[in-house]
Structures are given as C-alpha cells and as structure tokens.
Amino acid sequence: MSPNIVAILYLVSALLFIFALRGLSHPESSRLGNIFGVVGMIIAIITTLMFKSVLSYVEIGSAILVGGAIGTFIALRIEMTALPQLVAAFHSLVGIAAVFVAAAAFYDPEAFGIGSIGSIGMSSLIEMSIGTFIGAITFSGSVLAFGKLQGTVSGKPIVFNFQHTVNALILIFIIILIFLFVRNQSPTIFWSIVLASILLGFLVVIPIGGADMPVVVSMLNSYSGWAACGIGFTLSNNLLIITGALVGASGAILSYIMSKGMNRSIISVVLGGFGGEQSASSSSNNSDKVVKQGNAEDAAYVLKNADSVIIVPGYGMAVAQAQHALREMGDILKNEGINVRYAIHPVAGRMPGHMNVLLAEANVEYEEVLELEEINHDFPMTEVSFVIGANDVTNPAAKTDKSSPIYGMPILDVEKSQTVLFIKRSMATGYSGVDNELFYRDNTTMLFGDAKKMCEDIVKSLG
Amino acid sequence: MEAHSSEIFVIGLTVFFLACIIGYYVVWSVTPALHSPLMGVTNAISSVIIVGAILAAGPLGYETSKIFGIIAVVLASVNIFGGFIVTYRMLSMFKKKPKKQKKA
Numbered sequence: 001m002s003p004n005i006v007a008i009l010y011l012v013s014a015l016l017f018i019f020a021l022r023g024l025s026h027p028e029s030s031r032l033g034n035i036f037g038v039v040g041m042i043i044a045i046i047t048t049l050m051f052k053s054v055l056s057y058v059e060i061g062s063a064i065l066v067g068g069a070i071g072t073f074i075a076l077r078i079e080m081t082a083l084p085q086l087v088a089a090f091h092s093l094v095g096i097a098a099v100f101v102a103a104a105a106f107y108d109p110e111a112f113g114i115g116s117i118g119s120i121g122m123s124s125l126i127e128m129s130i131g132t133f134i135g136a137i138t139f140s141g142s143v144l145a146f147g148k149l150q151g152t153v154s155g156k157p158i159v160f161n162f163q164h165t166v167n168a169l170i171l172i173f174i175i176i177l178i179f180l181f182v183r184n185q186s187p188t189i190f191w192s193i194v195l196a197s198i199l200l201g202f203l204v205v206i207p208i209g210g211a212d213m214p215v216v217v218s219m220l221n222s223y224s225g226w227a228a229c230g231i232g233f234t235l236s237n238n239l240l241i242i243t244g245a246l247v248g249a250s251g252a253i254l255s256y257i258m259s260k261g262m263n264r265s266i267i268s269v270v271l272g273g274f275g276g277e278q279s280a281s282s283s284s285n286n287s288d289k290v291v292k293q294g295n296a297e298d299a300a301y302v303l304k305n306a307d308s309v310i311i312v313p314g315y316g317m318a319v320a321q322a323q324h325a326l327r328e329m330g331d332i333l334k335n336e337g338i339n340v341r342y343a344i345h346p347v348a349g350r351m352p353g354h355m356n357v358l359l360a361e362a363n364v365e366y367e368e369v370l371e372l373e374e375i376n377h378d379f380p381m382t383e384v385s386f387v388i389g390a391n392d393v394t395n396p397a398a399k400t401d402k403s404s405p406i407y408g409m410p411i412l413d414v415e416k417s418q419t420v421l422f423i424k425r426s427m428a429t430g431y432s433g434v435d436n437e438l439f440y441r442d443n444t445t446m447l448f449g450d451a452k453k454m455c456e457d458i459v460k461s462l463g
Numbered sequence: 464m465e466a467h468s469s470e471i472f473v474i475g476l477t478v479f480f481l482a483c484i485i486g487y488y489v490v491w492s493v494t495p496a497l498h499s500p501l502m503g504v505t506n507a508i509s510s511v512i513i514v515g516a517i518l519a520a521g522p523l524g525y526e527t528s529k530i531f532g533i534i535a536v537v538l539a540s541v542n543i544f545g546g547f548i549v550t551y552r553m554l555s556m557f558k559k560k561p562k563k564q565k566k567a
Contacts, residue, residue: 017508018485024493024501027557034554037504038547041511048514054521056529063520063533067540074541075548080556083499083549090506090545093538097512100535104519108528111518123472221502228509229479235515236471242482247509249486250501257495346495353498360556371495 001050009047010239016040017243021250027366044239053111080361081318084217084350085149088142091217094224095138099194101231102132106190112235122182124234129178131230132190133197138223140201145216148209149350157209170200208269211315211392215258215269217351222251254352261346261372263398263408291427294445296457299421302445303329304462306383306419308339310375312412313355314348316389316425316451323362325455326388330364332462342369343376343412345393376413385414388423389451395436406434420444423454500553507546513539 016036023033045064048054078086105128109115114124147153174196181189208216225247232240259266303309311330317323330340342364348355359369379385387394390412398409414420415438422444438444447454493501516539519532 013511014482017511018489020504020508021486021489021493021501024497024504026494027497027554028559030497030500030554030557031551034500034504034547034550037508037550041508041543041547044511044514045517048517051518051521054517055523056521059529059533060517060520060536063536064540067537067542068544070537071541071543071545072548075545075552078549080553083553086545086549087499087502087506090542093542094506094509094512097510097516097535097538097542100531100538101512101515101519104528104531104535105515106528107531108519108522108526111522111528112515123469217502221505224509225505228512231512231515233472233475233479235518236475237514238475238478240511240514241475241479243508243511245479245482246486246489247505249483250490250505253487253490254498254502257498344495351499351502353496353500353502356496357499357553357556360553363556365559366496366557369496 001047006047006051007238009043010237013040013044013047014239014242016043017246021246080357081321082150083357084213084354085146087351088146088149088217088220091220091224092139092142092146095135095140095142095227098135098224098227098231099132099139102128102135102234103190103194105231105234106185106187114234114236118185120185125182125185126178127230127233129181129190129193131227131234132193133174133178134223134230135227136194136197137201137204138220138227140198141205141216141223142201142220144202144205145213145220148205149213149217155209155213157212158206163203163207167200167203170196170203174200211262211347212269213350214347214352214354215255215262215266218251218254218258219266220251222248222255225249225251258347258352261410262406263410289440291439291446292442292444294421294447296447296454297461298445299447299454300458300461302419302421303333303338303384303386303458304336306333306338308378308382309333309341309384309386310379310382310414310417311340311342312385312387312390312394312414313342313344313359314388314390314393315350315354316391316423318349318354318358318389320389320451320453322388322450322452322455323358323364325452325459327359327362327364329455329459329462330368332459340368341375341378343372344369345372345390345412346410348390348393372410372412379413379416382417383419385417385420386423387414387420388455391424391436392434394438395434397434397437404434414438415441415443418443421447423447423449423451425450497554497557500550500557503546503550503553507543507550510539510542510546513543 020033020037023029148155225244229244394414397404398406398411516535
C-alpha cells in the first residue's frame with residue numbers, strides 16, 4: 001500500500017474514534033459511537049497488517065487471539081461494582097505496552113524507519129524516552145491504584161517525610177538519564193529510565209487514597225493517552241498522536257471535573273495525603289450529641305406517606321451491592337404515585353459516573369437520575385431525602401464551617417428537605433475524616449445497618 | 464534520517480495540538496452520566512498503540528524487538544477487547560427499558 005493510502009486509512013480510523021467519543025453525548029447515540037470505535041480499531045489494525053514489513057501473521061494473529069480472549073473473558077465476567085479497579089488494571093496494560101513498543105523501537109529502529117542501532121536520531125530518542133517515561137509511570141501508578149481499589153493494598157493515603165523532595169529528586173534523576181540516553185543510546189540507561197519511572201509512578205499514587213480515587217483513576221486515564229502520544233511521535237504516526245491526545249484530553253477533563261467536585265485543585269490531590277490526620281480531632285467533640293435512630297418499618301412509613309423522594313447514592317451502595325434492592329424500593333414507591341428521583345454527586349463512587357452505571361445496571365431509567373446542578377434546587381420542595389452510602393457529599397459543614405477540610409465542596413442540599421433518612425453501617429466518619437452534623441439534626445433519622453439488607457427490609461415493610 | 468526530520472516533528476506537533484482541541488470540545492459534550500463508559504472507550508482506543516506493536520512484531524525471525532512487539536500486541540489486545548466489551552456492557556444498561564406491564 002502506498003504511504004498516502006495508509007495515511008488516509010489512519011485518518012478514517014482517527015475520525016471514527018472522534019465520533020466514538022462524540023456519541024457519548026447522549027445514551028441513545030452512545031452505542032453507535034462504541035461501534036464506530038470498534039470499526040476504527042479494526043481499520044487501524046488491518047491497515048497496519050498490510051505493511052510490507054509485516055510478515056509474521058501467525059504470531060501476530062495468535063497474540064491478538066490470546067490477548068482478545070483474556071480481555072473478553074475479564075470484561076464479560078466483571079461485576080459492575082468492580083469497574084474502577086478494572087479500568088485501573090486496563091490503564092496499566094496501556095502503559096506497559098507503550099514501554100514495550102518503545103523498547104522494540106529502540107532495539108530495532110529500522111523496522112520503524114527511525115535510523116539504525118546506535119545511530120537513532122536525537123528527536124526520536126527524546127520522544128522514545130518520554131513515551132517510555134509516561135508509559136512506565138502509568139503502569140506502576142495504575143497497578144497501585146488497582147491494588148488500592150481492590151483492597152489488596154490499604155486504601156489509606158500513605159504519607160512520609162520529604163515525600164515531595166524524593167519525588168522531585170527521582171524526576172531530576174530521570175531527566176539526567178534521558179539526557180545520557182540521547183547521548184550514548186545505551187540499553188542499560190534505557191532500562192534505568194524504565195525502572196526509575198516505575199518507582200516514581202508508585203510514589204505518585206501512594207499518598208492518594210479514599211475519596212480521591214476518582215481523580216487518580218482519571219489522571220491515569222490521561223497519562224495512558226499521553227503515553228500513546230509519545231509513542232506516536234516516536235513512530236511519526238498521526239493516528240497514535242491524535243488518539244493519544246483525545247484520551248489525554250479526556251482524562252485531564254475528567255480529573256478537572258472530579259477535583260472541582262471536591263473543591264480542591266488538581267495539584268493538591270496529586271500531592272495527596274487527604275483525610276489521614278484530621279479524623280481524630282474532629283470526630284471527638286460530637287460524642288455527646290444524640291442521633292435519632294429508626295428501623296426499616298419507620299423508614300417505610302415515612303417513605304409511603306411522602307409525595308416526593310430523592311435518593312442520594314454513594315460508594316456505600318456500591319460496596320453493599322444495594323442498587324437492585326434500592327431500585328425495587330423505588331419502584332414500589334413509584335407505583336404508589338410518589339415522585340422518585342436519584343441525585344448523583346460528581347465524586348460519588350470511585351470513578352467518574354460510577355453511580356450512574358450501577359443504577360443503570362439495576363434498571364433505573366436514566367431520566368430519573370439527575371446531576372447535582374439539575375436537582376439541587378429541588379431539595380427544599382422534597383419531603384424525603386434517602387441517603388444511601390453517601391456521607392461527605394451531603395455534609396452541610398462544606399457550606400458553613402470554614403475550618404472543615406471539605407469547606408467549599410459543592411454538596412447535595414439534603415438537609416433542606418423535610419426529612420432525611422440516612423442509611424449507614426455505623427457512626428464512622430466519611431473518607432474525609434469529617435463528622436457530619438446532619439446526623440444530629442431533628443429532621444434526620446439514622447438507619448443503621450447494611451445498605452442492601454436495609455433496602456430489602458424496607459421493601460418488605462412496604463409490601 | 465530524512466524520515467524523521469524536524470519538518471515531520473512539526474507536522475506531528477500541529478496534529479497533536481489540533482487533536483487536543485478537538486478532544487477538549489468533544490469530551491465536554493459528554494453527558495456526566497456516561498463518564499464511566501467514556502473511560503472504558505478511551506481506554507480501548509488508547510490501545511491503538513497496537514499499531515506500533517504490530518510493526519515491531521512484523522518481521523520474520525526472532526529478535527529481541529519482535530518479542531517485545533508480540534508481548535505488546537497481547538497486552539494491547541486484552542485492552543481493546545476488554546475495553547470495548549465492558550463499554551458495550553455499560554452502554555446497554557443505559558437503554559430505554561420497555562415499559563413494564565401496568566398491573567397495579
């Protein structure tokens with residue numbers, strides 16, 4: 001195939017990827033978008049297989065089959081509640097694949113038309129090292145994020161002295177390595193860059209935990225895009241550059257939306273260490289206050305006699321797998337003629353849009369699921385707010401208490417509704433470590449127990 | 464060496480910045496409800512890096528670079544299939560549900 005035809009086919013593929021993202025502007029167009037993405041990928045792969053230099057069809061075919069089978073198996077079996085760790089794991093694969101492609105280009109530059117061993121052009125070497133650097137960071141950062149989300153590694157932020165100094169030193173060390181690599185093109189230095197970047201990736205994610213995980217997941221999403229971009233520059237391949245930039249931009253915007261949802265700058269999230277220390281001081285002074293407790297029958301009674309109910313789900317719903325029982329409860333109330341809607345805070349859950357997927361999984365109509373700005377002004381006209389597994393995102397202290405670590409964070413105004421029902425396992429604080437004054441208000445009834453069990457009991461009491 | 468002159472780099476840079484801008488506008492138009500599928504699909508398409516992997520795995524014979532290429536093809540394929548399928552699963556949950564029979 002002539003280079004021009006290749007370039008045009010790659011362009012078609014890039015355009016299809018853009019349409020794939022564009023499709024996500026509405027649920028109804030999104031499925032077509034996904035098909036565009038698949039077609040774009042098929043075109044990209046077939047075009048590449050037509051290259052004259054590509055001859056080992058058996059090996060490549062088997063590699064695609066093996067990888068494809070593993071990917072299909074995992075994607076079909078994964079529980080929707082485990083999506084965040086799945087996405088993190090997938091990001092790590094993009095990162096390490098980028099490192100391998102860069103390594104391949106380094107060991108066989110002729111195959112990519114970037115010179116010969118020992119005399120690779122300077123710009124190619126720089127691009128290659130940047131691709132490797134970002135790829136390796138994405139890899140180790142995502143592996144650690146996966147561990148934290150899966151629970152194999154403690155989800156708590158781990159902070160130690162001189163953390164930022166150490167990170168900065170490693171970064172400077174990597175820059176020196178890249179400089180040396182460009183000068184003498186030694187494999188030892190190449191692999192040193194890989195190892196140092198892997199170390200840096202771990203250290204960057206270690207101090208971030210808990211409710212900051214959505215930002216980390218989005219950030220790693222962004223990195224995986226920039227890694228693809230770096231490889232695209234190395235291979236002078238516009239398709240990789242375009243796709244990498246799309247993914248990079250997407251992850252960056254999601255990180256921005258998530259940090260804004262917590263009223264924190266991306267910088268402060270990246271520097272990490274949120275919520276570790278404050279918990280001890282702020283939870284003690286409320287120990288003498290009393291909370292009003294209720295059981296499932298009380299809740300069922302209150303719900304049945306309401307005209308309007310807003311359900312506020314959070315990470316606790318995902319942990320308890322309560323979405324199906326919750327939807328069942330919502331359906332019964334709807335059949336009674338009650339206006340039931342769901343309010344989603346931008347940072348609810350452990351990845352952007354996590355709650356929306358879980359509710360969709362439980363067959364909740366997406367029209368009933370509203371974002372913070374769409375529904376927040378309706379709380380004063382609402383009789384019952386039903387908070388299930390959310391905490392910090394409903395805490396009025398974010399509006400009033402300047403000393404609170406979550407001050408300024410946009411919250412769902414559940415306290416403005418007539419009654420608040422709050423399902424919680426215990427009186428423990430949320431991930432920010434801040435006590436929630438909402439628990440002690442007169443119009444709040446606490447329902448202690450497992451979220452799923454509680455919803456099932458309410459369903460029974462309603463029936 | 465001409466294949467990687469500064470001219471090509473500048474073209475690449477042009478493409479890069481234009482793509483960033485397209486990405487910016489396209490992603491802001493994504494509805495927040497679909498942010499998880501957005502991550503799924505971006506994850507799948509970022510594995511277009513398989514293009515580089517195939518080029519590395521292409522030649523006959525077994526050199527170091529080919530082994531790296533094949534490993535990268537496997538890893539990227541996990542992602543491509545996994546990413547698109549999991550996105551498909553998520554998106555099919557956002558289908559409009561047929562109205563349930565009203566028996567109440």
